[in-house]
Amino acid sequence: MIAEVIVDIAHSEVDRVFDYNFKNSEVRLGDRVEVPFGKMKTEGFVIRVKSESSLSPEKIKGIIRVLDEFPVLSEETLSIARYIKDEYHVPFAATLRLFIPAELRGGRVKDKVVSYAVLKDGISPFEMVASLRKGSTAQANLIGFLKDEKKVLTSVIGEKFGYQTLKKLEERGFIEVIREKAGRVPYREMLSFSKTVSLSDEQISAIKGIENTDKTVSLLFGVTGSGKTEVYLRIINDVLKKGKTAIMLVPEIALTPQMLKQLRARFGDSVSILHSGLSVGEKYDEWIRLKTGEAKIAIGARSAIFAPLSDLGLIIIDEEHDGSYDAESSPRYKTIDIAKKRAELSKCKIILGSATPSIDTFDRALSGEYYLAEMKNRINGKHLPEFDIVDMRKEIKRGNNGIFSADLRENIAEVLKNGNQAIIFFNRRGYSRQVICRECGYVAKCENCDISLNYHKDGNVLKCHYCGATYKMIKACPECGSVNLSYDGAGTQKIVDE
Structure with a gap:
């Protein structure tokens, strides 16, 4: 059998299907697999299973192993991935990654395992306690505790009775430690009806x-x-x-x-x-x-x-x-x-x-x-709050070139005078949206994302709000050398200054 595989390398040079063979029915549509690719091993995704290939058998390598218990992709997700690939012109591997947590790829996460202790069958708790040496109070108490609770986390037992007590009873064959997978549920405190x-x-x-x-x-x-x-x-x-x-x-x-x-x-x-x-x-x-x-x-x-x-x-x-x-x-x-x-x-x-x-x-x-x-x-x-829309063009004609209108300044002053508080919402971080050269029109952009950098006065740096990259603030235009730089647009830091 032949599996058509997209290797997990998001590059246009390898953005195509590669055929791999397998000898049994273990490989399924949507499986994540490990395959040989050139001189290395890499992960890939099975997007189709077929009976034969147009390539000669000696040119087809075999799948090394299936990486998961179940297919990570379905026919539906493969269809959507193809749609994104064609609509937005991106490598197939990049679209497939959208459907799979990055933590799953590369084996970067493991199941969480918790341990429980239970009393073994075949001997009654009374007989267990009777066989203990005199002075083994902690062991006797733990046997009684497990008799009532049936199944208890070993971490709880360690805190209440000590891990040494647990170990001794396990060695005597009175206690069995069971290890189970446990889910990590975020915001568990919100589980209320x-x-x-x-x-x-x-x-x-x-x-x-x-x-x-x-x-x-x-x-x-x-x-x-x-x-x-x-x-x-x-x-x-x-x-x-x-x-x-x-x-x-x-x-x-x-x-x-x-x-x-x-x-x-x-x-x-x-x-x-x-x-x-x-x-x-x-x-x-x-x-x-x-x-x-x-x-x-x-x-x-x-x-x-x-x-x-x-x-x-x-x-x-x-x-x-x-x-x-x-x-x-x-x-x-x-x-x-x-x-x-x-x-x-x-x-x-x-x-x-x-x-x-x-x-x-x-x-x-x-x-x-x-x-x-x-x-x-x-x-x-309930009534909606009252609001006013201010035409800032009229403010400019009145000589107000600031961020705030005269009405807003007056209202904030009145609120503070009365001992109350005011909240100003502004949807942009930093000091200004971009730094522009007034001579040649150069705009400082991120080397990774090719988008304009935001100026942050705190630290005097330029930041990319998409990838998080940080750059030193430029003192002169790198294109024409002019020092005539302007700060276009406002951010929360500029709001604070004004």
Whole structure:
């Protein structure tokens, strides 16, 4: 038999299929395998199994071994990977990596193993204690403890009775130590259940409309505080009842615990979290829980769209207008495009939620391409806060070239005068967005990402907000030598200075 393999090297020179032979039925579609490649060994992914090759037998090398107990890729994920490869013109290996935790590749993570102690069968606890020497109080107490508790972590026994006591009883054949794999569940403290709440008329209408529409994509357009999250939870619950699974996306990692708390309160341990802030072991275990079907709901930022869920019934993209859903580093992709491809293959629905939908999404909803569900009122009749929009062009005509409008300055001063506090939200770190040469137009860019560097006054450095690279602040333009440099755009540090 022949396996078509994509080697795990994301380079255009090797971006093609390589044939490898195998003699038994161990190799399956989607398997991660170790193969000889030139003078080295490398990992690869089986994307097709066939009976023969167009190459002569002596030119075909054999697969060394299969690396996992089960295929890490499914037919669906392979189809999506091909779509990303063709749509965004990136190597096949780079797209396949999106679906597999980096910790799995290269064997960088191991199963967590915990040890338990139990009393052995064949002799009663009374007989065990009777056979002990006089003065063996700790051993007798441990036997009594295990008689009541049945199965106890060895770490707990070590703290209460001492590891030497455990070892002596194990040597005498009274105790058996069992080692088992244990899952690393992040945010375990959030595993508490909550009661469902009553729905508003708008929420009921939104749920019915989204579930009954024949359109794949629905826009849930609801003002802040209108109860969009409860709509998500109810529809997820209906999807789970049908034996399906769901993906819930939030724009930032910082928002994940907040949404996770609500999901876990409703659905318990069937919720799995995927994001880069987890430990190596946690990421691996959460991916395995989703892959094996132990968890039915995946929540996370952009990368959770690649969660290894089968029988997918729903994809939710909360705050769909947020720019972080577009991946700027290679392989670049738009999350909504991947969601639509998964929906096409799985025959599932997509919900885009926002109080301020993007122009493109809103236009598609108004044109009828997407189903539009609106919720114009806040829960319990609460009023939205008042706000003013200031035209900064008028401020410039008045001679105000600063970041703040005159009205904002006056309002902040009034708040502070009354002994209160004010919060200023600004969506860019650092001092300025970019450094530009006024003479030739040169813009300082990252050598890795080819995007403009942000100037950080604290440390007097230039930073890339995508890859994290740091550079010394330039004193003169490297292109023309001019020292006439300007700082374009504002960041939080500039806000503080002003």
